[in-house]
Amino acid sequence: MxxxxxxxxxxxxxxxxxxxxxxxxxxxxxxxxxxxxxxxxxxxxxxxxxxxxxxxxxxxxxxxxxxxxxxxxxxxxxxxxxxxxxxxxxxxxxxxxxxxxFVDGPSLRERMRAPPEDPQETLRVMLQICRAIEYAHNRNVIHRDLKPENILFDEQAGDLPKVTDFGLASFLEDTSTRFALTGTHMAMGTLSYMAPEQRVDAKNADGRADIFALGLILYEMLVGELPAGSFEPPSRRKPKLDSRLDGIIERCLKQHPSERYATVTDLIRDLEPLAPHYTTMRPAKLNRMQRLNRALKKAVRVTLQGIATLLVLSALGMWGVRYWHVTSKRVPRTPGEALTGDLGIPSAQESAGRLTIVEGEPRRVTLGDGNDKPTLLLSGRPLSIEDKKLVFPAVAGQSREGLVRVDVPGMRGDTARFVAQVNAQYNAPSLFETLAQVVLDAPLPDAQVALLLVKNEPTPTRYVALVYSGAGAPLRLEWSLGEKQGTMLGPNSPEGPVELELQVDEEGALIASLGTKGDKRPLFEPLQLGMNWQELRFGSAPVPAFGCIEGMCQVEKFSYNVKSLPPKPAGVVQASAATRVETPRTVAPAPVKRTPPKPAPAPKGKRSK
Incomplete structure (x- = not known):
């Protein structure tokens, strides 16, 4: 060799x-x-x-x-x-x-050569790396060669860190010899980032070896060098660091695997509270021209504020009444909260469409074309149907929000796919609205359209919403599922109309995507809903919906379908994404005694596959 x-x-x-x-x-x-x-x-x-x-x-x-x-x-x-x-x-x-x-960006090693980043930025990057390793471990793959050189930044995708080089990866439950390249008592990997057990016996090192490497990388990102021997806690080396990081890193770097975090999910659970404003996008840094542009806008705004204040004082009563009429409903809320709030008693409206029923249960519904006439439940703003398109027109004086739910209860399944083409446009504000907003330094609202999965009730309390706010604005995934709540911001949106998709796979992972089949790409990290996600997260089978905030919103090519997975063979244990499926050991039953002349042989034990 x-x-x-x-x-x-x-x-x-x-x-x-x-x-x-x-x-x-x-x-x-x-x-x-x-x-x-x-x-x-x-x-x-x-x-x-x-x-x-x-x-x-x-x-x-x-x-x-x-x-x-x-x-x-x-x-x-x-x-x-x-x-x-x-x-x-x-x-x-x-x-x-x-x-x-091809990832056209620097490695984490190159990034670490610059002055240390803000701790929040470091945690943002580390959480995304951990999400990647958590995902790999849940699919029975461990990396075994994690190091800064094997983490690249995709600057064109919003500076996303991406893990690469799985050349030393090991399948956790692969019992074949096809990929068994590491023998017992053989060390493989990069020595500086190896767990102690990996240096001695790489073949038997499990996912906790990756957790050891993650602890080393996090320490090096925070402090600027690798820990050695009895190392000082990070908060002593860098007093501005949160002292809670000391215990997290110390647990990752325990010499014995059993004393470390059992899973990367447990590590993420401890890291997330230290980054409350976590997003997948790196905060944008303004260049010199952008800073100058911001300063000019501020000067213009201050000037307009002075002029507008004189106008407001000359007709305080009328302006005050009109201002509260326009802005009283504009309480800061997230799009999902606004669309699932109290929008009044819903009204029913029919739409052209198709409804596919399998074994007595609805499995697919489409809107815009067909003779089945699905019923829509409309709350808030009025809806019009124009040439197979569902449109919330921009009408002055109407409620800001409008929500349409497809009234097809009982769409039960293990997987789901919700896709539609959407567009949103905000009409130019009136002179009064512009002056009122400038005086109080309040931003004008954006036109927003959202695809939602909601609990089927008059005022939904549980939902997942994928929100499009027009060209240049970041896409947004928002969820409120009982105790599981949160928001993720994605890349900036292209010019509409755009095709959005929400898909729940066989393991209960919700993936939000943008684009058609030929150019479809995921927007955020998968949202883990878990097995039996309809009952577990929504309380019952959710229904598809779409909503509009401000301006004009348009939806077409609306389709939602669910699919039930075939039942598992007897003896197979169904596990969630965070637990492994273990095959029961073979147990041979005791031999059965028979009446002479010939005793029957004992039946052989069965092994579950």
Missing amino acids: PSLDATSTAISRTHAPDLIPGYRLESLVGAGGMGEVHKAIQLSLNRTVAVKLLNQQLALEESFVARFQKEAAALATLHHPNIVSIVDKGSTPSTYFLVME
Whole structure:
């Protein structure tokens, strides 16, 4: 077997651009012990990708080829915004290759060379890394080589950190030998970030080895160096740090695995309270022109405030009454809270559409085209139906909010998919509204349209809402499910109309996406609702709905369907995403005695699959 040092195994010669059919190699971006990574163009879609080539010498070694194939297998099972996704894999006459998503941004190591970030920013990044590892662990994959070099920042996607390089990944419950590349008492990984048990016996190291590495990375991000020996707590090195971080890191770095966090979910639970304003987006930093623009706007606003104050004082009574008439309903609330509040007694209205019923239960409803006439329950603003489009027109003097629920109760299922094309436009405000808002330094409201899953009752108390606020505004996922409440902000929205989707998969994970099939991308981290999510989170089967706040809102191509999974075979234990499924041990029943002449043989035990 050839030597494993980087200098002897790195490929030094230049490859032909057309080495891999369907791809054009552009430039070398990195090299290491197993080969090199090239920036390339996928010719069929004309998009930039990363191509990882296995060293031609190592391609002759079966164990290294298996390890290379293992990285592809690990990545192929993982679909998460904070994990680099795989596009393709294959081989040429001389080597093997992987094609992956190209992340055009710095690594965490490069980021850490700059002055330390604000602790809130550090926790924002760490929580997203933890979410990625939690997701991988729930799919029975551990990384085993976590380090700052293997975390890249996708600046085009809002500076999202993405975990890469699963070349040492291990399948937690894989009993086959196909990917068993680590033998007992063999250490694999990067020594500085290895857990103690991994240095001795990598094969038997479990997900708690990744938790040890996460603790090292967090300490290094906060303090600027790795802990060594009996290290000082972070808050002593950096007095501005929250002292609660000391206990979290200390628990991650326990020498014995049983003393660490049992799961990454437990680690996230302790980190989240320390970042109360957590979002997936990095706070934007203003450049010089943006700061100048803000200062000019402030000066203009102050001038207008002075002029408007004189006008207000000249007709205080009339202006006061009119102002409260316009703004009394504008109590700061989130879009989900506003749309699921008390909007009055709902009225019924029919719409063209289709309703598909399977085994006596509704499983799919569409609006806009069809003869089934589903009933809509309308609260708040009036709704019009124009050429297969459902429209909340902007009408002066009407309630700000409008909500439409599709009255199809009993749509029970284990998975769900809710998709619609939406648009929102805010009409230009009147002169009075502009002056009133400037005087009190209150922003004008945005036109917002939302897709919702709500509990089917006159005033829904439980909901999930995906909100679009027009071009340039961030997309928003909001939920209120009993004790489970929160909000996530996503990337800025494109020009409408846009296609939005809410999907709940077989494990009860809700994924919000933007775009059509050819260009659909997830917007946030998956929201874990859990198995039996309809009863557990909503109390009963929820119904699809859409709402509008301010301005004009338009919805078309509205479709909602649910699907029940086939029952599990007898003996299979159904587990949530946070628990593992364990196969019961075989137990042979006691032999049964029979009457002579021939005793019957004892029945064999059965194993649950």
